[in-house]
Amino acid sequence: MSNTFQVDLRGIVDLLSHHLYASPRVYIRELLQNAVDAITAVGPDHVGRVAITTTDGVIRVVDNGIGLTEAQVHELLATIGRSSKRDELGFARHEFLGQFGIGLLSCFLVADEIRVHTRQAGQPAVRWIGFSDGRYEVRAGEDGDDREPGTEVTLLPRRGSEEFRTHETVVRLARLYGSLLPVDVTVDDVLTTTGTLPWAGSRADMLRYGAETLGFAPFDVIPLSVPEAGLTGAAFVLPTAASPATRGGHRVYLKRMLLAESVSELLPEWAFFVRCVVDSTELRPTASREALYDDSLLAAARDAIADQLRGWLVRLAAADPVRLGEFLRVHHLGVKALALHDDEMLRLVEQWLPMETNTGLATLADLRERHGVVRYVDDVDQFRQLAAVAAAQDVVLVNAGYAYDRDILARLPDVERMDPSDLTTRFESVDRGTELALRPFLAAAQRRLDRLGCEVLLRSYEPGRLPALYLTSRSAAFGKELAATRDKVDDLWADVLGAVAAAVPVDRPQLVLNHSNPLVRRICGLGDPELAGLAVDALYGQALLLGYHPIRPADADLLNSSFLGLLGHAVGGEV
Structure with a gap:
């Protein structure tokens, strides 16, 4: 037994007009889209025009496009999801902007009632009236049969949407979405379209456009072209550093109608040092027309743009190394990110990026x-x-x-x-006689630091002003971290970590005393074992601090006791 879905028209209208779109301002884009598609349907030689008026909050959009017949009004305006831009097999027709048949519903974001008065050449005029509760009326042949073919859409105001229907707002939105359209669009006789692509001009024109549109003076501009995606445009290099963690938004037009100002899927993650403005005739929008559909064509376009950005960097390195140096000082992170998986960029980093x-x-x-x-x-x-x-x-x-x-x-x-411990192989050993004479001191120092898991060495090395150096190999760092963890966990996990420590041989950190340092030589000759021990503790603590090593509780206790002990010897008495 089969059944059909029951559709609540009021709920569908609310869902699409209030939740599909991110902002009410898109109603202007959808009205322009429908008007331009109607003009396109007339033919390539037709001179189209779109006139928008704003009177007392009522918006009217008039185009001289192909218009609709009564049958098309019933089929298209009253059926959600049906679009005149599809062929008989259901595929989107290439030359039109719209594809989904739901754009007109966005007008309910700012209107309680939509009136469409339309006429196709040789057909009677048709009036369609749609209400936000899902009702609609169709009247044919009542008036307007002598009017020019085309369509007039009237939006009656919705309370709370006043800010989106003012003259200033409509002019701004018409310019935002439709400034590149190849037809004249006016708002109360104010022309809002240029009809030209800004990257079709000179380099100076592109730089000027980038500054005016994106809000920054570009470091450089890179022309973009991906014929497979019908894509042209420009990438504007940021003059200041951008965070690699933030994917920049790019301005994308589809068939000269603005899709969105912050499309992040257009470029790979490493290309965060540019902002792009592009127009495409082949890339597909999502149903809300506020993002690109992520398919194989978008992936191919992304790869092609990445190749062009990479080529710009290579050419800059060959033709203008000074300019490349300026770029690298600002955007070294982006170039290094690219060099991780690109051999050509790796060579560029190797040759030009100072470290x-x-x-x-x-x-x-x-x-x-x-x-x-x-x-x-x-x-x-x-x-x-x-x-x-x-x-x-x-x-x-x-x-x-x-x-x-x-x-x-x-x-x-x-x-x-x-490995830091490798440096000890480059230090000079003290002469045999000195080593024998200082063996008791070194043994006492070793007993002092055994509880901290540190090995004591005596070497001569430069700079002589440095009394001691604390060195840890990878193995020693692992062992120290393992020991610190054992001190923090319960007995069960301490036993587990103890078994790991026993199974994995690790080196111990080294405190390398510098016999070239006069203070170290004096400490080695101290006759007071307690004072010598405090001095060794102090050298250990200073070496930890100078090397920016983490301080464990035991290290902190040693630092405190050595400081107070030496202070006590200095002033006399007990501290």
Whole structure:
């Protein structure tokens, strides 16, 4: 047994006119769309015009398009979802803007009653009146049979929508949605269309248009063309940095009618340094006509635009390196994001993008040419700790602690990550006699720091002003984090983590005392074991702080006790 759906017309009208569209202002777009499609249906040589008037809040839109017959009025205006822009198989016809047959309902956002007076050549005039509660009336042949073919739509005011029906608002909306339309559109005799595409002019014209339309003076403009999608337009390069986490909105027109001002699906995520204005004859809108339908054609257009942006960067690198440097200073994040998966952009980053090193800014290509192997650390705090020490050992170190840097370096040959503990192999060992003489001191210092899981070494290295250095390898950092976690969890998980620690051998962090430092040599010669121990504790705490290492509760206790102990020795008595 089959049944048909029961449709509540009042509910359908409310659903489509109040929930499909994001704002009441789209009613102007839908009226312009219908008018332009009616003009297009007459033929390519027809000179179309659309006249909008605003009188006492009543909106009238008159076009000299093809008009409708009585049968079409019943079929199209009274059937939700039916559109004259479809062929007999139901496919959207290419030359028309509208496809869904629901645009007129958007007028109920600002009107309680819609009146349509229309006539097709050789046919009697027809009047259709629709009400917001779902009722409609059709009257044929009453008057207007001698009028010019075309359609007049009248919107009677809806309370609360006054701001959307003023002359100023209608002019602004007509310009917003229809400024590029190839027909004259007037609002109370004010022309709102230009009829030309702004990117069809000179580069200066495009830059001026970008500044006026997008609200910023573009760094540069990149012409765009994707014939497969019938797409033309321009990408305007932002003059200031943009957040990679925010996908920029792009201004998209379909057959010269504005679809939306903030379409994010047009470009890949890495291209956040441009804002585009494009027109397409082939891309498909969603039913609300406020976004693009995400299909294979949109994906192909997105890839093609990405290739054109990439090509602009490559050409800029070859033709104007100074200009490229200015761009990279502003938009290095976008270029680095692209270099993660694009070999051509990776070469551009390698050749042109300066990176922070312990000897100043330098490109990766220069570093490889001068030093063969590029060494880096992937933590900013670690770089700060090691920069001066590595430079003193003639080791050039790249700071790869910023966004994308580590992943970019991983894609390049002759690049290696430096483990901080590797530096100890470059430090000088103290002579044999000195080492033997200081063995009791080092043993006492080691017993002092065993409870903190730290190994004590004595070396000579530059800069001599640095008394001690706290170094952690990857294995040591893992072990320290594992121990800190064990201290925080319950007994069951502590046992589990203990088993992991036993199964995975880890190195211990190292406190490398600098025998080239006069203060360290004096501490090594102290005859008071307690004072020497406090001094070692203080050197440990200072090395933690200078290296921006996390401070555990045990470390904080040691810092406090060593400070108070040394202060007590300085002033005499107990603290």
